[in-house]
Amino acid sequence: MATIGLIGAGRIGSQVARLAVANGYDVVLSNSRGPETLSALVAELGPRARAGPPLDAAKAGDIVVVTIPLKNYRRVPVEPLAGKTVIDTNNYYPSRDGHIRELDDESTTSAELLQAHLPKSSVVKAFNHIYAVELTGHAQPAGSKNRRALVIAGDDPQAKAAVARLID
Ligand SMILES: NC(=O)c1ccc[n+]([C@@H]2O[C@H](COP(=O)([O-])OP(=O)(O)OC[C@H]3O[C@@H](n4cnc5c(N)ncnc54)[C@H](OP(=O)(O)O)[C@@H]3O)[C@@H](O)[C@H]2O)c1
Numbered sequence: 001m002a003t004i005g006l007i008g009a010g011r012i013g014s015q016v017a018r019l020a021v022a023n024g025y026d027v028v029l030s031n032s033r034g035p036e037t038l039s040a041l042v043a044e045l046g047p048r049a050r051a052g053p054p055l056d057a058a059k060a061g062d063i064v065v066v067t068i069p070l071k072n073y074r075r076v077p078v079e080p081l082a083g084k085t086v087i088d089t090n091n092y093y094p095s096r097d098g099h100i101r102e103l104d105d106e107s108t109t110s111a112e113l114l115q116a117h118l119p120k121s122s123v124v125k126a127f128n129h130i131y132a133v134e135l136t137g138h139a140q141p142a143g144s145k146n147r148r149a150l151v152i153a154g155d156d157p158q159a160k161a162a163v164a165r166l167i168d
Pocket residue numbers: 007008009010011012013030031032033034054067068069070072075076089090091092127128129130131132133
């Protein structure tokens with residue numbers, strides 16, 4: 001795995017990008033406003049980082065992280081993510097996302113909504129229960145005493161194993 005695509009480059013996306021670059025991955029960042037609005041972050045991250053439209057991040061990523069307000073999940077490109085592991089960091093906040101009936105009545109989950117939108121991808125929930133600042137602040141190498149645990153969830157064991165390796 002060499003390249004992490006990021007759909008969303010806000011608080012969580014920028015932090016995942018920092019960790020990825022620090023650990024030798026290339027990153028392709030994207031947001032809703034356009035790559036030019038990410039120039040400061042790209043400059044901070046250095047030569048392993050570039051920005052493009054969400055379609056580019058989806059195409060370039062060996063693993064792609066979807067880290068956007070949940071209400072926008074239907075705008076995530078579908079075809080370029082076919083066959084890929086997709087990390088879903090999204091949480092549901094009705095005050096931000098509006099009410100989503102299937103979540104209010106608990107007939108599905110936010111990750112299952114993204115999985116249904118991306119039927120040919122393997123969605124793994126991760127990074128949704130850690131504050132953005134803690135992603136770098138709490139990061140410790142494998143084997144560290146009292147290392148913080150992160151929970152992942154998904155239906156595809158191979159995709160979960162890939163995400164576990166990435167987090168490690
Ligand atoms: N912040 C946390 O500590 C935290 C912790 C765990 C989970 N989460 C969850 O993770 C997700 C991201 O949170 P965040 O705090 O990083 O949000 P954020 O700071 O508001 O950033 C959201 C990012 O998503 C981008 N975006 C929005 N719509 C998009 C679209 N259609 N295509 C591509 N990019 C799009 C935004 O781009 P523009 O700025 O250009 O619109 C921005 O870069 C949310 O679902 C949140 O609930 C957050």
